[in-house]
Amino acid sequence: MLHPKYYRRDGDRLTDQTREIVNVWLGEMDRLVASKGDTGMNFDEMFSWFTRTEFDCRCGCGYNVVKPQFLLKLDLARTFAGIPFVLNSGCRCPDHNKAVKSTSENHIIGVAADIRCNTSSNRHKVLSGLFAVGFQRIGVYRTYIHVDDNPDAPQGVFWL
Numbered sequence: 001m002l003h004p005k006y007y008r009r010d011g012d013r014l015t016d017q018t019r020e021i022v023n024v025w026l027g028e029m030d031r032l033v034a035s036k037g038d039t040g041m042n043f044d045e046m047f048s049w050f051t052r053t054e055f056d057c058r059c060g061c062g063y064n065v066v067k068p069q070f071l072l073k074l075d076l077a078r079t080f081a082g083i084p085f086v087l088n089s090g091c092r093c094p095d096h097n098k099a100v101k102s103t104s105e106n107h108i109i110g111v112a113a114d115i116r117c118n119t120s121s122n123r124h125k126v127l128s129g130l131f132a133v134g135f136q137r138i139g140v141y142r143t144y145i146h147v148d149d150n151p152d153a154p155q156g157v158f159w160l
């Protein structure tokens with residue numbers, strides 16, 4: 001049987017590989033966005049699991065400023081999680097954000113998602129995926145998991 005230190009080393013290597021994949025693709029996405037803008041690419045070809053319209057504001061106004069880099073990370077997290085990510089909320093217009101009593105800008109600037117999730121085993125899968133790709137801001141609620149990539153908010157945080 002392997003000594004635990006070898007398991008630990010395996011885990012580290014796995015994490016490193018995952019982060020490497022994410023960083024390579026994020027670099028590609030940065031180049032693409034720089035040349036085509038946030039909406040200039042074919043989202044259906046680009047992502048395995050999400051369409052852009054899934055991030056439309058839920059009030060029906062059509063507001064959608066989802067950042068492709070965020071979508072890319074969420075798409076990879078979904079792959080690692082191995083279960084569907086059903087979104088309760090993607091982007092929110094400022095009015096709708098106020099209506100749902102949010103005090104943060106995370107959903108307004110297009111770098112946040114609330115993933116429907118209400119069983120302990122699904123929470124484990126979703127969180128494993130989110131952590132695998134390096135998300136730094138995660139909140140767990142009774143019926144959903146919030147994740148965002150707001151660069152102006154504290155990093156390395158997890159709240160309940």
Ligand SMILES: [Zn+2]
Pocket residue numbers: 057058059060061062063092093095096
């Ligand atoms: Zn709206």
